[in-house]
Amino acid sequence: TDVDIQTGSSSITLTPGTRSGVYVVRASVGTLTATFTITAAPDEPATIINTAITPGTTAMVGSQMVVSIGLSDKYGNQATTTTVTWQSQGIAATTTQTMNGTANLGFTLGTRSGVYIVKAQVGTLTATITITAIPGEPAIMTIMTTGTVTGVISQVELRVGLSDQWGNPVATKTISWQPIGSLTTQILAATTTQTINGTASLTFTLGTKTGEYIVRASFETLTATITITAVPGIPRLSQSFTHDSRTVGSGMSLEIGYRDESGNPGSGTVEWSLIEPLPAAAFLSATFTTINPQTGSSTVTLTLGTKTGEYMVRLRIGALTATITITALPGEPATTITHGPVVAVVNSQVELRMGLFDQYGNSVATTTVNWEPVGTLSSQILAATTTQTTNGTATLGFTLGTKTGEYVVKATYDGRINTFTITAIHGTPLLFPVGSGQITGRVGEGCLLEVKVCDEYGNPATATVSWELGLTPATATLSATNTITDESGKARTTIILGDTSGTYTVRAKADGLSDTVLQIIAMAGTPTESNTTWVGPPPPATATANGTITVAVSICDGYENVVKEGAVNWVVIRGTNTVATITTNIVEGKAEFYCKLGTIAGTYTVNAKFGAILLKSFSVRVNPGIPILFQNFTTKTCLPGADIPLEIGYRDAFGNVVNGTVTWEIMQMPATASWSVITPIINPQTGSSTATLTVGSLTGAYVVRAMVGSLTVSFTITALTEGGASDELLIYPNPVKVQEWDKFTYPDGPWVKFGRFDGQVTVRIYDVSGSLIRIMENVPPDNFFVKWDLKNDDGVQVNSGIYLGITIANGKKMIGRFAVIR
Numbered sequence: 001t002d003v004d005i006q007t008g009s010s011s012i013t014l015t016p017g018t019r020s021g022v023y024v025v026r027a028s029v030g031t032l033t034a035t036f037t038i039t040a041a042p043d044e045p046a047t048i049i050n051t052a053i054t055p056g057t058t059a060m061v062g063s064q065m066v067v068s069i070g071l072s073d074k075y076g077n078q079a080t081t082t083t084v085t086w087q088s089q090g091i092a093a094t095t096t097q098t099m100n101g102t103a104n105l106g107f108t109l110g111t112r113s114g115v116y117i118v119k120a121q122v123g124t125l126t127a128t129i130t131i132t133a134i135p136g137e138p139a140i141m142t143i144m145t146t147g148t149v150t151g152v153i154s155q156v157e158l159r160v161g162l163s164d165q166w167g168n169p170v171a172t173k174t175i176s177w178q179p180i181g182s183l184t185t186q187i188l189a190a191t192t193t194q195t196i197n198g199t200a201s202l203t204f205t206l207g208t209k210t211g212e213y214i215v216r217a218s219f220e221t222l223t224a225t226i227t228i229t230a231v232p233g234i235p236r237l238s239q240s241f242t243h244d245s246r247t248v249g250s251g252m253s254l255e256i257g258y259r260d261e262s263g264n265p266g267s268g269t270v271e272w273s274l275i276e277p278l279p280a281a282a283f284l285s286a287t288f289t290t291i292n293p294q295t296g297s298s299t300v301t302l303t304l305g306t307k308t309g310e311y312m313v314r315l316r317i318g319a320l321t322a323t324i325t326i327t328a329l330p331g332e333p334a335t336t337i338t339h340g341p342v343v344a345v346v347n348s349q350v351e352l353r354m355g356l357f358d359q360y361g362n363s364v365a366t367t368t369v370n371w372e373p374v375g376t377l378s379s380q381i382l383a384a385t386t387t388q389t390t391n392g393t394a395t396l397g398f399t400l401g402t403k404t405g406e407y408v409v410k411a412t413y414d415g416r417i418n419t420f421t422i423t424a425i426h427g428t429p430l431l432f433p434v435g436s437g438q439i440t441g442r443v444g445e446g447c448l449l450e451v452k453v454c455d456e457y458g459n460p461a462t463a464t465v466s467w468e469l470g471l472t473p474a475t476a477t478l479s480a481t482n483t484i485t486d487e488s489g490k491a492r493t494t495i496i497l498g499d500t501s502g503t504y505t506v507r508a509k510a511d512g513l514s515d516t517v518l519q520i521i522a523m524a525g526t527p528t529e530s531n532t533t534w535v536g537p538p539p540p541a542t543a544t545a546n547g548t549i550t551v552a553v554s555i556c557d558g559y560e561n562v563v564k565e566g567a568v569n570w571v572v573i574r575g576t577n578t579v580a581t582i583t584t585n586i587v588e589g590k591a592e593f594y595c596k597l598g599t600i601a602g603t604y605t606v607n608a609k610f611g612a613i614l615l616k617s618f619s620v621r622v623n624p625g626i627p628i629l630f631q632n633f634t635t636k637t638c639l640p641g642a643d644i645p646l647e648i649g650y651r652d653a654f655g656n657v658v659n660g661t662v663t664w665e666i667m668q669m670p671a672t673a674s675w676s677v678i679t680p681i682i683n684p685q686t687g688s689s690t691a692t693l694t695v696g697s698l699t700g701a702y703v704v705r706a707m708v709g710s711l712t713v714s715f716t717i718t719a720l721t722e723g724g725a726s727d728e729l730l731i732y733p734n735p736v737k738v739q740e741w742d743k744f745t746y747p748d749g750p751w752v753k754f755g756r757f758d759g760q761v762t763v764r765i766y767d768v769s770g771s772l773i774r775i776m777e778n779v780p781p782d783n784f785f786v787k788w789d790l791k792n793d794d795g796v797q798v799n800s801g802i803y804l805g806i807t808i809a810n811g812k813k814m815i816g817r818f819a820v821i822r
Helices: 376-381
Strands: 021-029 032-040 047-054 058-060 064-072 083-088 091-097 102-108 114-122 125-134 140-143 149-151 155-163 174-180 191-194 199-205 211-219 222-231 236-239 243-247 251-259 269-275 288-290 297-303 309-317 320-329 335-339 343-345 349-357 368-374 385-390 393-399 405-413 416-425 430-433 438-442 446-454 464-469 482-484 490-496 502-509 516-523 533-535 542-544 548-554 567-574 577-585 590-596 602-610 613-623 628-631 635-638 643-651 663-668 674-678 688-694 700-708 711-719 730-732 752-755 761-767 772-779 785-788 801-809 812-821
Touching: 047 114, 047 125, 064 083, 064 114, 064 125, 083 102, 091 102, 102 114, 140 211, 140 222, 155 174, 155 211, 155 222, 191 199, 199 211, 236 320, 251 269, 251 309, 251 320, 269 297, 288 297, 335 416, 349 368, 349 405, 349 416, 368 376, 376 405, 393 405, 430 502, 430 516, 438 446, 446 464, 446 502, 446 516, 464 490, 482 490, 490 502, 548 613, 567 590, 577 590, 590 602, 628 700, 628 711, 628 730, 643 700, 643 711, 688 700, 730 812, 752 812, 761 785, 772 785
Parallel strands: 058 125, 149 222, 243 320, 343 416, 438 516, 542 613, 635 711
Antiparallel strands: 021 032, 047 064, 064 102, 083 091, 083 114, 114 125, 140 155, 155 199, 174 191, 174 211, 211 222, 236 251, 251 297, 269 288, 269 309, 309 320, 335 349, 349 393, 368 385, 368 405, 385 393, 405 416, 430 446, 446 490, 464 482, 464 502, 502 516, 533 548, 548 590, 567 577, 567 602, 602 613, 628 643, 643 688, 663 700, 674 688, 700 711, 730 752, 752 785, 761 772, 761 801, 801 812
């Protein structure tokens, strides 16, 4: 700044900063200097910047405390030498000076736990400091339980208080509880609980026994013992029974109990009294009794009267009452009375009763009476049994048997015996025929008629029965028209039937009873030959082997009544041998005979017999069936000039010989051949014809034909050089035509036969591929031939095709081909 020339001075204005402290300003003019020092003090306090509590915001009661606050001006400079006023409950108002911006106050907390508030004030500025005073260490344990006397089984809450030396409750401490004494240890185990607001509690239920229940609470070295006295609960009135029974005139002890629900005895006086009306006079041994303090019970003796019934006793103690009922039962039975019917109808319901009474005349109930049947009739319907008396009476109900007679039952009790005899008579009589009421007889003969008068169970009754003829096909007579029933209830007469078959009726009557009608079926008499005739065509005179015949006869007796029952035996005889016996029933007077004839030709006789009576007889000539031409071979090889035996058979399929003449012809020959032997007539015994061909001297095929009627066969003999000869197999039929097979004539077919053989043969059949499809070993021939059923070894029919048959018999092998056509 410039120096004022007037005053010789220069000035400047300094505004200190916002921080308190020393500000230094230097002024210089040339070499001259001057120094100004300005000390900046804090402004007025404007803010309490912090508070502090030592040792902390939570402290134990009675602790030394120091609280502090910091003051600053509006620029944050610490205030100095400022007076602070302190106020708090329980503390007188006081002041302190700030030092270095901080004011402190020291004081001692009170002895009560809780919240202490200290307020600091500087002018308009205030600060509130809160200190929580907590209790000191536990020093005192007090018992807080109320009601130390209570009933058994009550809920009990035990409580103890835990506080410091100034009485402040101490929280969150673990209190140990320990039962003391036998009563407590039976219901409580040692346990622990936490104090809440200085109080720890334990809840448990007292036992059922009266007495002192002791529990000790402890924390470290502090203990408290709580004693609860359990007294009896509300007493109840109990009885050993409410209802019982005794014999009349006897004495019995009545007992009541006066205890709480846990059985702890009560005390008091019991009043006893009888309740009218009584069946008879009864007595009590006392009207007042005292409750036994040890047992909690009281007794009195009651003597019952002589009459059965209910005796009631009332007892009272205080406001409680109870009733005991004793049923007086009869004494031992002393007398008996019996009841029951003397006569009853068979199969009716019977009730036997026996009354039992004691010496006072009381009926004896619930006593067992033994019932035993006596005699055959009773034991058939009744087994030994027992019944109980009801109101003094034992009853046995049963149903009599269906037989008349005496039924005896014995009733016993304790050596006393009563016998009941019931005579069973027959029931309502009925009249009915003996048997079905339908009798079968024969015309002209007598038939016994029987009826019976008895009840529904067959017990006989006496009555006079009258007999009347009803409808009759012919005149009939009765041997008696009135008869009396015998001891079995039967009445009889005889009817002599007429000579006409049919139904005869006879009515039987008896007074007061419903009539019954008997039917007599009069059948025809014995058949006769003279009245037996053929029905339809008469028997044939001839038939074919294995064919059938059917004939029928009509049969009548000597009165010309048609015989409708029985059977006819048809006996078939050939020569002296019976070849068949066939029985057929007679139906509506006719008997039919159907028979399949045998396969052997000849004369058969058929006799129709009824028992030993020959009714009819006829003969039939059975002729051979359709002839078949057989040959001993079809092809054969031999050496030139050999003699070849040729043979044909002329028989039917069953081997029956058919008569005929054979024509032998040589159809082809490479060289002259001749017959050395020839038999043109079929042999009636063997059914064959033979010839011997002498083969020519040249090799080749020689063909011979044999012809009988329209049937022909051919033989081919091939003359070969030495070493090439073999025989061909005889095969019939060839080909085998399955669809055209005659099932009626040859029902066992289709088949093919190989021949001729005199002994057992082994046959092998091959198909065209050479596979063996069937082998039959050691087969015995039937009429010189072996039959094959066209089945392979698996039993399956072979297909159509060409097959090769090879047979070996007596060491000789023959081969033949044949065809099967389906």
